[in-house]
Amino acid sequence: MRDLVTLSHIEGGIALITIANPPVNALSRELLEQLGRRIEEAAAAPGCRALVLCAAGRTFVCGADITQLDQPITAANDAFNPVMDLIESLPKPVVCAMHGMALGGGLELAMACHYRIAHAQTRMGLPEVTLGILPGAGGTQRLPRLAGAKAALDMISTGRMIDADTALALGLIDGLTAQSDAAQAGLEHARHILEQGLPPRPTRGLAVDSGGLDAEALKQALDTAGRNTTHPAARAIVECIQAAITLPFSQGRELEGRLFEACRASDTSAALRHLFFAEREAAKLPGIPSSLQRRPIHHIGVIGAGTMGRGIIMNFLDAGISSVLVDANRDALENGVAQIRKTYESRVARGRISAARSEAALALLAPSLDYADLGQCDLVIEAVFEDMDVKTAVCRQLGMICKPGAIIASNTSTLDVDALARASGRPGDFLGMHFFSPAHVMRLLEIVRGRGTLPEVLATVNALAKTLRKVSVISGVCYGFIGNRMLESYLRETDFLLMEGATPRQIDQAIEEAGLAMGPCRMLDMAGIDVAAKVLLEQGKAGIRPSDPAYRAVVGRLFERGRLGQKNHLGYYRYEGRDAIEDPEVAMLCEALARQHGIARRDHISNSEIFERCLFPLINEGCRILEEGIAYRTGDIDIVWTKGYGFPDHRGGPLFMADRIGLPTILERLAHYSRAQGNEHGYWTPADLLAAHAASGRPLSQWQAPAPTHEPA
Ligand SMILES: NC(=O)c1ccc[n+]([C@@H]2O[C@H](COP(=O)([O-])OP(=O)(O)OC[C@H]3O[C@@H](n4cnc5c(N)ncnc54)[C@H](O)[C@@H]3O)[C@@H](O)[C@H]2O)c1
Missing domain, CATH: 1.10.1040.50 (N-(1-d-carboxylethyl)-l-norvaline Dehydrogenase; domain 2)
Structure with missing residues (x-):
């Protein structure tokens, strides 16, 4: 069996317990069993006065193994709560030291410890709601006791992450550290606690500060959440927070367990879990080794300053990639640039980005009326009129002026990508990049694999999609793609x-x-x-x-x-x-x-x-x-429809819905x-x-x- 949790005894009676389950230290049944055993060993060791819990690698624990949610969670098979209870009930102080991210089960584990510190860059959250469930390992009961009921309700029902400063201000953590070594930071804090003679501080014993969430506000929250019939977790979360305020810990957690199981078993959660895995799978290219050398993309061009061209180019400007925008028509080009400028100004006005960031993005934009300015681009995307004759002429010209090795892409919605590839004379370098309108907002990118597209070209654009923060799905060539x-x-x-x-x-x-x-x-x-x-x-x-x-x-x-x-x-x-x-x-x-x-x-x-x-x-x-x-997979189709066509996530996409019907x-x-x-x-x-x-x-x-x-x- 792999060692997922190690125990080392440190001088001064402090035991160090380290979770090591790369890449993100996700909690699994096996890991939790090992954690329980290591904690018992540590606590029983002669001379042990305090424990420190931390994780190895680039982050603390980022959640639990989601595949385990396919099985019902009952009191008999619950791997989480017994470990949390064990930690909380130890007669010696337990310090949790976080770095990177502490998410879901990871944050719940931290909250079961007696004291918490975090590296200043740590981010924390309970994102379970995005999978149609609620934090089921005491999270709904412990967070209100640490951060107050109002902040807890907000964090749990939105799934939003908070930074370490906010966590400190809320009382979720006891201190910040600049120390990048989480273990050392935890040990220092444990020494401090021992020097101060501070006792164990079980979270369950703390009083809940309602933070202004009075009976009336709760009732309103229950009513609002109750109207959300497609998302049963919404109301369940409010009920749990209400229980944290009004009931003893054990009863609150018992309710949490029941509601967790009801949400887990819901169609909504099954659909959201399906989409979670589908999105991850969609990024994989079957038959193409991940080690395949990709082409560098440092400088790109877009042809057509219309609705799509403008949106497309902003993705690159946002990603810090210098871009040429070409249009055949001077007015269209000037209007396109003015619209781009306006979008950035509005982002600044709404506080979404800083003025400096907006200026930096705009400085990367080079408008031009001359195709020759595309000659040095690593990638050129055409977004001219949806007309086969116009596009054929544009692609032919691109084939002549683009430098060797440049990738040529079409944003056509429906036309034959293979025919355009032939027109370019470079089918190996050619593919479709089908953005959705508004292209700077919509996350979906259909990448259209032509019959001649080289694997390295497909791999390059697929990786680029990630840089642009898009969800990419590969489609073969056919009318309208997926x-x-x-x-x-x-x-x-x-x-x-x-x-x-x-x-x-x-x-x-x-x-x-x-x-x-x-x-x-x-x-x-x-x-x-x-x-x-x-x-x-x-x-x-x-x-x-x-x-x-x-x-x-x-x-x-x-x-x-x-x-x-x-x-x-x-x-x-x-x-x-x-x-x-x-x-x-x-x-x-x-x-x-x-x-x-x-x-x-x-x-x-x-x-x-x-x-x-x-x-x-x-x-x-x-x-x-x-x-x-x-399409490579059923899930790819569901991703296209949920990310690009407004199909509801809670139905999991058309094909997931078909199975349910x-x-x-x-x-x-x-x-x-x-x-x-x-x-x-x-x-x-x-x-x-x-x-x-x-x-x-x-x-x-x-x-x-x-x-x-x-x-x-
Ligand atoms: N609008 C959408 O919702 C949407 C969504 C996805 C894909 N698309 C595709 O994107 C492409 C562009 O659509 P749009 O809505 O942005 O069109 P648009 O009419 O708004 O813009 C097209 C631009 O291309 C310029 N242009 C035309 N011929 C040119 C040439 N030969 N050389 C240089 N510039 C030329 C025009 O001056 C115009 O500014 C089409 O293929 C369309 O099918 C559109």
Whole structure:
């Protein structure tokens, strides 16, 4: 068995216990068992007068092994509380010395010690709520006793980290140290405690300072949290804090245990844990060794100073990378630079960054009207109009002017990346970098792996995404990649439902009630009806638009009528300021289209039909994306939808949700709509993968991709 906890006896009767479980000293069952034994040994050693607990490596304990949350936690198998109790009840003072970060179970362990000190740069927090649970090892009962109930409620319900100064001011720690060696700092503090004759100070025995959180404030907090029906931990946390104020420690912790288990077993927590692991997995490139040499990226270029180009370049400026912004049009370039400046000014005005930081970022920006200024860039991203002819010409030019070894990327949303790669004449150096709007805010980056993209190019851009603080997901080449391809069927059904008699408001409400951030009609109005219509036009040119004349007919007609969405206050809705108002003209337009295409109108369309018709084909398309090897993993698709398309985290993404709904149910509903709507264009044909999983009972989340090959085609 590995030694995860060591005990060394130090002079002066102080025992030093060190946790060593790299990289982040996460607590596991095995580690806690060893910790319990070492503490008992230390306390029983002759002459031992005090104990110091610290961790080796770059940080104190950053949480617990999350995979253990797949099993129920009961009093019988609880590995945490017995160790915490053992520490707290020792008749000798126990000092915890923290450095780096103390998170989750790590901070709970520290709080069970009698005294705490931390290196001045230490950050502390209880982020369990982000996984849909609450701190279950006494954290909800000990934090209010140390930091006050109000601060505890804030920390636990937001999951926010605090710095060491704040922790000291709150009383969570007893002292700060500049000493970088946590063990030495802890030993010094233990000597001080012994010299002062300070006794053990069990946290459970301390009184709770409500910090202004009176009965009325608690009631309000309970009501507010109780309305959050998708996140059961929200209310459970307030209940635990209330218990810390009103009940003895043991009863409070008993309640904490029960509520912890209820939250752990909830669908929300399962979904959030799935996304936590999916995000980590998405960063991995199967078949590409992590040791592969990456290309250096010190200087980049972006072409197109429009909505996307501006946002994209700010990611690089924020990361301290010098950047050239090129546009063919002087006004567009000047406007783009002015918008970038405005964004930084607003960040400064809102106190988000310092004026100096803003100036430093802007100093890295070099606007230009001349493509020749891109010649020395390590990476160039084109973000010009979504038009195949324009993009082809731009990529051809980039192939000629970029220096050897430069990476060339396209931010296209839907066009054929392989065709653009061929146009550049450098398919090995070429890939897609699909940012989402607003690109300086949205965390998702779809990296599109072309048939010829070299592994080192893929690895370089994947690592760069991390530098830019993006969550990257790799997609193969296909129409719309992962996200926009799945969106297509969702928008298709939106227009059909409108023609059949549903209203934009009804559709948006049904989708928003299912938890999505924004319904499809509001979303299209925001993105621009012209943008959507142009995509349809390009589909036609590329021969990939269904032959169905009614296909997305509403968006096409809105565009013809000059309704461009929010930008001219007319789209699926009419806008008064930001208010979207239903417009009888749109209802008439949909009715006329229904007549034109022979679509039967209905008086009532249920919300569940809207949900199923918009989301089940989307799930079905996700299955095709898996079977075609476009996405590496189920979780990658869920990350794209939760990080880029406003799909609710508490549902874990469309494919995680599909498993929860039940694949046989989805299959049966696809068959139902195939009968009800007809299936001339294959809209309702189930993906083989969906049918196979529904038949075998295997969840989609267990789908394993065959190992990808990275042989350039
Ligand atoms: N807007 C979005 O929500 C979004 C999201 C993801 C991806 N995209 C993609 O990003 C790209 C740009 O979209 P946008 O919304 O920023 O467009 P936009 O119209 O706002 O900006 C395009 C810019 O490119 C410039 N330009 C056009 N041809 C050029 C050329 N040959 N050389 C140099 N500059 C040229 C134009 O002057 C304009 O400033 C498109 O491929 C689009 O599909 C857009």
